[in-house]
Amino acid sequence: MREYSNLAWPGTPYGGSRRPFPRQRRLLTGFAVQWADDGENAVPLAAAAVFLSVHRTAVTVLDPATADAGYRVVVADGDLESSGVVDVVDQVLVQARRHSAGIGWHSYPDDAHALAARAVGRTPGITAVAEAWTDRTVCDRGTAQLTDTADDLGLTGRPVPLVAAEHNLRCPVGPGGLLTPPALQELYETNTPAKAAEDYGSSALVQALTVTLLAGHARELLSWPDGFNVGQLAATLAWDHFPTAFNTAPTAAAAQ
Template sequence: MREFTNLGWPEIPFSADQRPVARHVRLTAGFAVQWTDDGERAVPLAIAAVFVPVHRTATTILDPTTAHFGYRVVVAGAEDQAALVDVVDELLVQARRDAAGIGWHAFLDDAHALINYAGGRTRGISAMVEAWADRRVREPGTAPLVDTAEDVDLDGWSVLAACRAVRLHCPVGDGGLIPPNHIQDLAETDPAGAVEKFGSSALLQALAVALLAGKQKGLLDWPDGFDLGQLATAVAWDAFPTVFNAGAP
C-alpha cells in the first residue's frame, strides 16, 4: 500500500496531537473510495479521509486563501484490499464518536462492497451501516451522518452535481475527480504509474463530501465558485507532485 497524509498521527486523526490543525479543534470528516472492476466484482483501489476544522457554535466560512484540512489517503496494491478495509474501519470507529459530522456519498453501496474484502471484524463499517438506516435519529455521543447522494439537494446524483448545487467548483480529470471509466483504464494499463492519480481523485471526492456534509449540517459555507482543486493543490501538492504540480504555494 501507498499512504499519503499531512497528519502527524494519521492513525488517530482526532487526537489533540493531530497536524496540521490546532489542538482541541472540532473536525468534520468526509470519506471516499475509488473503485475498479476485475470482471467479477468491484475492487477498492484507494480510500481517502478528509478532516475539516469547524467552529463549535458558528458556521465556518471558508476563505480560499487560508482554508486548510487534514487528510489520510491509502492506495491499495494488488493484494492489499483487506488492509485498506482495516484503515477505513478504524477511522470510522473514531469518527463516529469524535467527529463533528461524517459525510459519505452513497455510503451503503460502498460499505457492502468493502465488507466483502474484510479480513476480520468490521466494527466501524458495521456500526455505520446500522446507524445509516435512519440518519435523523442518532445515538447520543455519536456524530451526525450525511449521505451526500441522498441528503443534499441535488441537480442529479453525482458528487459533481452536488457540488454544482452549492456553488463548489470541482475539477474533473487529471488533477481532479477521475471518471470511473478512466480509473478502469488506468487500473488495467498502468496501475503502478497511476497511484497518485487514484489517491488524488479519492482525496478530491472526500474533500467535496466533507464540505457538502458540513454545509448540510450548518457547519461550513463558502463564497460562490469556491475552487476545490485550488484548495487541494495548496494543501496536498507535496504529497501528489505528479498531479498537483503547481509547486509550493
C-alpha cells in the same frame, strides 16, 4: 500499500493533544473510496479521509486563500492489498463515529457493502456506521451526525461534481481532479498500481474533500464564496505527495 498524509499522527487524528487543531473546535470528517471492477468483484483502489475543523456553534466561512484541512490517503499496490484499504477505512470510521463532529459520505450503503465484501476479518466501524445510516435523522448521544451527500442535499442519485456545482463548489473532473468510473477502470486495466497511484490517491482526496464541504454545508457548519475551487484546495494541501497529478489542468465541474 502506499499512504499519504499531512498529519503528524494520521492514525489518531482525533487524539487529544495530538490533534493538529484547537481543542475548542471539532473535526468534520469526509470519506471517499475509488473503485474498479476485476471482472467479478469491486476492487477498492484507494481511499481518503479528510478532517476539517468546524466551530461548535458558529458557521465557519472558508476563505480560498487560507482554508486548511488534514487528510489521510491510502492506495493499494495491487489487488492483494485491497483489504488493507478496507482496514484503514474501518479504523478511521471507528474513531470518527465517536469523536468527529460529523461523517460525510456519498452513497455510503453502496460503498459499505463492497468494502465489507473485500474485508478480511471484522469491520466494526463500517458495520456500525451502516446500521446507523438507515436513519440519519437519529443521532445517539456521543456519536457523530451522518450525512449522505448523494441523498441529504435534495439531489438524490447525482454524482459528486453535479451536487457540488449546485452548491457553488467547483469540483474538477479529470487528471488532477475527480476521475470518473470509466477513467478509473481504464487506469486499472492498463497501468500497474505503482504508475497509477498518484491518480487514484489524488482523485480520492478531491472527492473526500468535496464530500466534507458538502456535509458541512448540509449541517449548517460551513459556507464559502461562490465558485470555491476544491481542486485548487486539494492541490495546495497535497501537491508534495501528488506532484504529477496536481500539475495538470482538469476540466471544470462536470460529470459523465
